[in-house]
Amino acid sequence: MYAASTQFMDALRRSHVVTLQVDAYRGATLLQADLPISGGSVSVDGGSQIRRTLSVTVADPDLDPKVDPQAVLAPFGSDLVVKRGIRYPNGTTEWVPLGRFRIEDVQATIAQNGISVTGSDRAATVKDLRFTAITQANTSNTVVQEITRLIQEALPGVGVTDYTGATAATPSVYWERERWEAIEQLGQAIGADVYFDPAGNGIIAPAPTVTSTPAWWVDAGELGVMVDGSRETSRETVYNGVVASGESDGDIPPVTATVWDSNPASPTYYLGTFGKKPFFYVSPLLTTTAQCVSAATSMLGRVTGLVRQLDLSCVPNPALESGDVIRVRFPDGSTETHLVDSFTVPLDPGTAMSLKTRSPEPATE
Template sequence: MYPVTAAFLSALRRSHVVTLQVDAYRGSTLLKADLPVSGGAVTVDGGSQIRRTLALTVADPSLDPKLDPAATLAPFGSELVVRRGIRYPNGQTEWVPLGRFRIETVQAAVAQNAIEVTGADRAATVKDARFTAITQANTANSVVQEIRRLIQEALPGVPVTDLTGATASTPAVFWERERWDAIEQLGQAIGADVYFDSAGNGVIAPAPTVSTEPAWMIDAGELGVMVDGSRETSRELTYNGVVAAGEGDGDTPPVTATVWDTNPASPTYYLGPFGQKPYFYVSPLLTTVAQCASAARALLGRVTGLVRQLDLSCVPNPALESGDVVRVRFPDGTAETHLLDSFTVPLDPSTAMSLQTRSPEPATE
């Protein structure tokens, strides 16, 4: 979760004044500050290559770029920096960034006297920078260094922070075309997610699990933030084992490792009534048994986390990030710890925030 003060989290549970700001940039040059925004939303989806996307209504038809590539809202390199905050009674505002978005489309809604803008985070720029020839990985780099190199080739100077501490070396592999697919493969080889955060910077982070301390409580009742919710329990996309393997060369079999859910208290315990249901993952970046085992353990945390799913609406907390752990307490007093998969932050002061979560853990009192 983006770091905010205790006062910010406390204010979310009471009546508070919401502030919004959207500024337009081209590179480091501010084109226009505080665009007139009448609505929209930022959607964050940890399962998507482009984690953060923007839908925005600009209440000024004069900003329609038409055919001018240098216009403020022209989709030729302009970026929108979006913030949502709380203004305190003393007049000070605490801001939370919601993302830095490349403008993708602009549509003039004549009847509504407004402009509809869509945007995507900086992963879209990296994704577009496809390899023009078969490219070999730099084996002199660690996997973290190679991820950073591939990102900064497309976005020179953009910070890429590593939170994994991984030191594994990059194997000798070739990539044909898709740069972001190569980055994802490298991340999976060290059990990491790679994404752009709310400030527009690259992050290499360990795959999330529910074992970390909850970042926020979503609860009902007095001073609670929950508006509504539904619960679903399903085994359709749930697995309790992962088989991770490299690619053989035709003469020798590929290296492989299998990891099971070995917790007897887990509803997906591999020797329990759930049965055995393995998930298979193959990557050319896995060249040792240890690498296969690391990748399998990281994936296991995701594929066993689909036993319990929640769709919630609550008071918007713009500081949340996909992969955060949240504690959810229902009106009947039961509580569950969940991973936050995706959510939508509205760009208006009155709409509730929608969230989708998952958890392998049963409810507790």
Template sequence: MWPLSTRAQFALAQSHAMTARATVYSLGYGMLQIPLAGGSVEVDATSKVRRSATLQADPRWWPRSPTDLLSPYGSICQVDYGIVLSGGGTEWVPLIFGYLDETSRTRPITSSGEVEVKVVDAASHVAEDRFDVPAQTIANATAISEIARLVQNTLGPIEVLNLTGSTAVAPVIVTERERWDTMEKLAEFLGAEVFFDPVARLIVRPQPTFDQNPVWTIRTGNGGNLLTVKDKLTREQVYNKVVASGQRTDGVPAVYAVATDTTSPARYGGPFGNKPRFYTSELLTTTAQCQATADSLLARVRGIAAQIEVEVLVNPALDAGDVITVLDPEAGETRHIIDKVTIPLSPDGAQSITTRSDELPAET
């Protein structure tokens, strides 16, 4: 969750006004703030391109050359959400800093006549920058430094935040083409995820778990912010044991480790039944690495999966991967990890949130 001041948090709990802005950086125009007629920003933890935006702009900004302001040939856009504070002032929350991906309009021009612009975060550029020839990780370099090297070779000296604290040496990975896939493999090796935040910093952090402190509460009743809710309880993607192992081709037994759920309602050996999951990777070369991977995967799949889809009053600071608490008279108090969140850029829009159904590495 993006940090908010006390005044902004107070405003979100009350009736308040909002505004939004889009600042575009273009080869032909330099920097210019364009007015928005509407749109939304989506943050999706299951997508390679984690942040994307759809913006409606005035038809006079339709690009007529590759260097025009809204041309998707190198223009960059920062979208911010403004919380209007009681007593005066606006607190701006960054939502996305990314590249213009598509600009479209309908002709003949209708009465509204907006130009629609799609913005995607920098992961799209990294994924597009594939290798000409196969490449390999550098010997004795750390996994974090290799992730930084791969992204900075494409984007230049951007900031890389290592929130894992890891200094582990990167495994040997040969990449045929896909730069971003290699970065994800290196993050997976650390039990982490890699993505761009709303100000275009590359974040490498441990996978979110339910053990984290909730950052926001959604509730009904007086002063509540919950509008609608769809509940689902499922056994899908729920496991109570994880076996992580290495992969050998020389006949030597591979290293492995096991993590077992012994405490949740879906514990191994309990009424839920026994449901192990198996994960194998050539990147796992020691028992300690296997144990860390097994523990990380188990944290993501243990317990009954209680998923919700809600519409709420807008909190623009919420992010995919945040842990939230939902207080509902029907379901009681439940804790969830945000999978997807949409932030509307107009005052009449509601915020939609889907809780996390983890995208797991392929079982082998």
């Protein structure tokens, strides 16, 4: 979660004044501050290669770029920096960034004098720079260094922060075309997610688990932030084991390791009534049994974490991040700990935020 102040988080539970700002940049140059907007949203999905996407309506027909590649909203290098904040009674405003988005598409609606703009976070720029020839990984780098190199080749000078502390060396592997898939493979090899944060910086972080301390309470009742929601329990996409393997080398079988949900208190305990249901993962980056165990262990938390799913609407909290742990309290007083999978923050003061979560834990009183 973005480090918003305690005052900001408390204000979400009371009547507050919402502020919104969208600025246009080209590189480090501010093209126009505080674009007039009449609505839109920022969507965040931890399961997508491009985690953050933007849809916004600019309420000034004169900003239609038409065929001018240098126009403020031209999709040829312009970015939109989006913030949502709260204006306090003393007149000060606390801002929370929602993302830096490359403009992808612009549509001018003639009858309504509005311009619809869509954008993608910086992962789109990295994804676009595909390998033009078969490329070998730099085995003198650690995996973290190699991920950083692949990102900075596409975005020179961009900051990349590692929160894993991983020191594993990059194995000898070749990539044919897709740069972002190479980055994902490297991340999975050390049990990490790779994405861009709301400020546009690269992040290498451990795959989320529900064992983390909850970052936010979504609760019903007085001073609660929950508006509505629905719950679903399903086993369709639930697994309780992961078999992680490398790739075979001629007649030599690949290294492999299997990790099961071995917690007897878990509803997906592999020796329990759920039964055994393994998920299979293969990567050329897995060259040792230890690497297979690490990859299987990190993936296990994801594939077993789908027992309970929530679809909530609540007061918008722009500080949330996909992978955050939240504690949900329902009107009957029961509570559940969930991981945030995806959410949508509206770019208007009156619309609720939609939020999708998952949890392997049963409800508690």
